[in-house]
Amino acid sequence: MAKVKVDLKERGYDILIGSDNLAELGKLVHDQKWGREIFIITDPLVNDLYGDQVRRGFKEQVRTIELQRGERYKNLGEAGKIYDQLVKMKAHRDALIIALGGGVIGDIAGYIAATYMRGINYLQVPTTLLAQVDAAIGGKTGVNHPRGKNLIGCFYQPRGVYIDVATLATLPARELRTGLAEVVKYGVIEDADFFKFLEANAHQLNTRTFESDETKQAAFKLWQTIVLEAAKIKAKIVEKDEKEKGLRMVLNYGHTVGHALESLTRYRTYNHGEAVAVGMVAAALIASKMRMLDGEGVARLVSLLEKLELPTRIEGLPVAKLVNYLGLDKKVKAGRVNFVLPEKLGRVVIRNDVPAAVIRQVLTELGAA
Amino acid sequence: MAKVKVDLKERGYDILIGSDNLAELGKLVHDQKWGREIFIITDPLVNDLYGDQVRRGFKEQVRTIELQRGERYKNLGEAGKIYDQLVKMKAHRDALIIALGGGVIGDIAGYIAATYMRGINYLQVPTTLLAQVDAAIGGKTGVNHPRGKNLIGCFYQPRGVYIDVATLATLPARELRTGLAEVVKYGVIEDADFFKFLEANAHQLNTRTFESDETKQAAFKLWQTIVLEAAKIKAKIVEKDEKEKGLRMVLNYGHTVGHALESLTRYRTYNHGEAVAVGMVAAALIASKMRMLDGEGVARLVSLLEKLELPTRIEGLPVAKLVNYLGLDKKVKAGRVNFVLPEKLGRVVIRNDVPAAVIRQVLTELGAA
Numbered sequence: 136m137a138k139v140k141v142d143l144k145e146r147g148y149d150i151l152i153g154s155d156n157l158a159e160l161g162k163l164v165h166d167q168k169w170g171r172e173i174f175i176i177t178d179p180l181v182n183d184l185y186g187d188q189v190r191r192g193f194k195e196q197v198r199t200i201e202l203q204r205g206e207r208y209k210n211l212g213e214a215g216k217i218y219d220q221l222v223k224m225k226a227h228r229d230a231l232i233i234a235l236g237g238g239v240i241g242d243i244a245g246y247i248a249a250t251y252m253r254g255i256n257y258l259q260v261p262t263t264l265l266a267q268v269d270a271a272i273g274g275k276t277g278v279n280h281p282r283g284k285n286l287i288g289c290f291y292q293p294r295g296v297y298i299d300v301a302t303l304a305t306l307p308a309r310e311l312r313t314g315l316a317e318v319v320k321y322g323v324i325e326d327a328d329f330f331k332f333l334e335a336n337a338h339q340l341n342t343r344t345f346e347s348d349e350t351k352q353a354a355f356k357l358w359q360t361i362v363l364e365a366a367k368i369k370a371k372i373v374e375k376d377e378k379e380k381g382l383r384m385v386l387n388y389g390h391t392v393g394h395a396l397e398s399l400t401r402y403r404t405y406n407h408g409e410a411v412a413v414g415m416v417a418a419a420l421i422a423s424k425m426r427m428l429d430g431e432g433v434a435r436l437v438s439l440l441e442k443l444e445l446p447t448r449i450e451g452l453p454v455a456k457l458v459n460y461l462g463l464d465k466k467v468k469a470g471r472v473n474f475v476l477p478e479k480l481g482r483v484v485i486r487n488d489v490p491a492a493v494i495r496q497v498l499t500e501l502g503a504a
Numbered sequence: 505m506a507k508v509k510v511d512l513k514e515r516g517y518d519i520l521i522g523s524d525n526l527a528e529l530g531k532l533v534h535d536q537k538w539g540r541e542i543f544i545i546t547d548p549l550v551n552d553l554y555g556d557q558v559r560r561g562f563k564e565q566v567r568t569i570e571l572q573r574g575e576r577y578k579n580l581g582e583a584g585k586i587y588d589q590l591v592k593m594k595a596h597r598d599a600l601i602i603a604l605g606g607g608v609i610g611d612i613a614g615y616i617a618a619t620y621m622r623g624i625n626y627l628q629v630p631t632t633l634l635a636q637v638d639a640a641i642g643g644k645t646g647v648n649h650p651r652g653k654n655l656i657g658c659f660y661q662p663r664g665v666y667i668d669v670a671t672l673a674t675l676p677a678r679e680l681r682t683g684l685a686e687v688v689k690y691g692v693i694e695d696a697d698f699f700k701f702l703e704a705n706a707h708q709l710n711t712r713t714f715e716s717d718e719t720k721q722a723a724f725k726l727w728q729t730i731v732l733e734a735a736k737i738k739a740k741i742v743e744k745d746e747k748e749k750g751l752r753m754v755l756n757y758g759h760t761v762g763h764a765l766e767s768l769t770r771y772r773t774y775n776h777g778e779a780v781a782v783g784m785v786a787a788a789l790i791a792s793k794m795r796m797l798d799g800e801g802v803a804r805l806v807s808l809l810e811k812l813e814l815p816t817r818i819e820g821l822p823v824a825k826l827v828n829y830l831g832l833d834k835k836v837k838a839g840r841v842n843f844v845l846p847e848k849l850g851r852v853v854i855r856n857d858v859p860a861a862v863i864r865q866v867l868t869e870l871g872a873a
Contacts, residue, residue: 211587215580222651250619253646253657254747277622282591288622289658378623 137363141272141370143292143377150272150296150366154355157185157299160260161192169256169294170231173197174221176244177235178204181262184305189235189260198224202243206402209239209278211287217247231256231294237263238270242285245276249291259293262302264314265408268321268365271296273373284394290378300358304351313408315340315443316389318361320415321368323436324388327481329364334435337442385483388475389415392498395460399452412445413501420497421489422476432480448502457498458491506732510641510739512661512746519641519665519735523724526554526668529629530561538625538663539600542566543590545613546604547573550631553674558604558629567593571612575771578608578647580656586616600625600663606632607639611654614645618660628662631671633683634777637690637734640665642742653763659747669727673720682777684709684812685758687730689784690737692805693757696850698733703804706811754852757844758784761867764829768821781814782870789866790858791845801849817871826867827860
C-alpha cells in the first residue's frame with residue numbers, strides 16, 4: 136500500500152492507498168487501537184458490495200448503520216436518525232465510525248463523528264473516485280441545508296483515510312468521470328507534469344478495462360497512481376491551510392461557476408464533477424480574458440476534459456440567473472466573488488476583481504442564454 | 505477588567521472579567537476584528553435585561569436571534585431554526601455570534617458557531633454565575649438528545665469570554681446558588697486556600713447585597729474575585745486537557761451522582777448546581793469510606809454547602825435506580841464508572857474501582873430509599 140502523510144500535528148493522519156485491501160482494515164484498526172466499538176455508516180448498495188469485506192477483517196463486534204443513497208439524505212433530519220441509532224446501540228466515546236461509501240456518506244458520517252459526544256474517532260473509507268481524491272481527505276464534514284450545500288458542518292479530521300481502488304471497478308462510468316474532473320483540477324492548480332500524465336493516459340482512464348484479470352491489474356495500477364498523486368496534492372494544500380482561511384481556496388478552482396450550475400439545475404442536470412468541469416473551463420476563459428492564461432492552456436484543458444467525456448459548455452441556463460447566484464455564493468468574502476484563476480497549467484491565483492462583464496461574456500460564450 | 509489567559513495556542517483566548525462593562529464589548533469586537541456581521545443569540549428575558557447594553561456598543565449592524573428560555577429548547581430542532589435564521593439573514597463565514605445568556609444559550613450558540621459553515625467566530629458573554637465560572641469557559645458546546653444531555657456537540661473554543669458580574673444582580677437567588685456549587689467544586693478539586701476563602705465569605709455570598717450603591721460595589725468586588733479565581737482554575741485545567749481525554753475529568757467532581765440525580769428526577773427537582781452539591785457530598789463520602797478523605801474534609805464540605813443553602817442529601821429516590829443509571833453514564837470508559845474522589849480539600853484523583861456496595865451504602869446514608 137502507498138502512504139501519504141497528512142501532517143496536521145496532533146490531528147495528522149495517513150492516507151493509505153492499495154487495491155483489494157478492505158479485508159485488512161480490521162487488523163489495522165485493532166493494531167492502532169482506534170476504537171473498541173465499530174460502527175460502519177454506509178448505504179445499502181455499498182454495504183451489499185463491500186460491507187462484508189470490511190466486517191470480515193474485524194474481531195470486534197461491528198454494527199452497521201445504513202443511510203439511504205443520495206445527496207438529498209445528507210441533511211440534519213437523517214443525521215438525527217443516525218444519532219438515535221448510536222445512542223440506542225450505546226455507542227460510547229471510544230467508538231469508531233467507519234465511513235464506507237462516497238462523498239455523501241463521508242460527509243455525514245464525518246459530521247456525526249465530529250458531533251457525537253463532542254467528537255469520536257472516524258475513518259474515511261471512500262469507495263468512489265470523487266471521494267478518494269477529494270472529499271475524504273482534509274476533514275471537511277457536513278450536511279446540507281435547504282438553502283445551501285454543506286452549510287452545516289465542521290472541520291474534523293479522520294484518524295485515517297483508507298482507499299481500495301478496486302472499489303472503482305463497480306463504479307458507473309459517469310461516477311468515475313465526475314472524479315476525474317477533480318483529478319484534472321489538481322493538475323491545473325498545482326502540477327503541470329501530472330496534467331501531462333493525465334493527457335497521456337486519458338484514453339485508458341476513460342476506458343473501463345476491468346474485464347480480464349490482467350487488464351484489471353493494469354487498471355488498478357493506473358488508478359493507484361492517479362489517486363496517489365491527487366492525494367499528495369490535496370494533503371499538501373490541507374496541511375498549509377487546514378480550515379480554508381486562504382490557500383485552501385485554490386481547491387475551489389472550477390467550483391465558483393460549478394456550484395452555481397449545480398444549484399440552479401437543482402443537482403439534476405450536472406453531477407458535481409461535471410459542473411466543476413464546466414466551471415474549470417469558465418475560470419480558464421476568464422483568466423484568458425484577463426490576460427493571465429494563454430489560449431493554448433485553455434485549449435489543452437478543454438481537450439483533456441473532452442477526452443474524458445466531461446462537459447465543457449453550459450446549455451440553456453440564463454446568464455442573469457447564474458450571475459445573480461454568484462452573489463450568494465458561500466465563497467463570497469466581504470461582498471466580492473472570489474475566483475480561482477489559472478496563470479498557467481499548474482499554477483493558480485485567487486482573484487476577487489473579476490469584472491461582472493467578463494463573467495457574463497464567458498458564460499455567454501459557453502452557451503448560457 | 506481582570507484578564508485570564510486560556511493558552512490553547514492558535515485556539516487560545518482571554519477571559520475578561522469586570523462589572524458594568526457590557527457596553528464596551530462593541531469596541532473590543534471592532535478593535536479585534538472578530539466579525540463583520542454581529543449576531544446575538546440570547547433569550548427573551550436576558551435580551552430585555554441586557555440586549556440593549558450590548559447592542560449600544562456596536563457601530564456594526566447587530567441582529568438578535570432569540571431562543572425560548574429553558575434547557576428543553578437546547579435541542580437539534582431549535583438549532584435547526586437558528587441555522588434557518590442565519591441563512592435567511594445571509595450570515596457569512598466572517599460573521600460573529602455572541603452568546604448572551606446562561607449555559608443553555610452558551611451551549612447552543614457555541615454549537616451553532618461550531619457547525620455553521622464549518623465554524624465561525626463566537627464570544628461567550630455569560631450572564632449567570634454558573635455559566636461565568638464553568639460553562640462559558642473551555643469550548644464545550646452542544647445540544648441535548650432525548651436520551652442524554654449534551655450528547656450532540658463539539659469542542660469549539662470561543663474567541664473570548666466576556667464577563668460582567670453586574671448581571672448577577674438580576675439573577676434569582678437559586679440560580680446564584682447553583683453557580684456557587686461549581687465554585688465550591690473548584691476549591692475542592694484544586695485549591696484549598698480558595699475553599700477557605702469561600703468558607704470565610706459564605707455569608708456574604710449567600711446574601712443578596714445589591715441594595716445600595718455601596719453594598720453593590722462591595723458585592724461586585726467579591727463576585728469578581730470569585731469568578732476570577734474560578735476562571736483561573738478552569739482555564740488551567742482546560743489548557744492541560746482541551747478535549748477531556750483525561751485530566752479534565754476532574755471537573756466532573758460531583759457530576760457522576762449529580763447527573764444521575766438530575767436525569768432521574770427529569771431535571772425538575774434539582775437544578776444543576778444542586779445536583780452537583782449532593783454529588784460532591786456523595787463523592788466525598790465514597791472517598792472517606794475508601795480511606796482517602798478524612799471526616800473533617802467531609803464535614804467542612806457539607807458545612808460550606810449548607811451555609812450556601814445547597815442541598816447535601818438525596819430524598820425519595822430509589823438506590824437501585826440510581827445505581828442502574830450510573831451504568832449508562834457518559835463518563836463510563838471501557839465499562840467502568842469513573843469517580844472523581846477528593847484525597848483532601850484541594851486535591852482529587854480519578855478512580856474507576858469504587859465497589860458498587862460502597863456506592864449503594866453512601867446513597868442510602870444520604871437518604872436514598
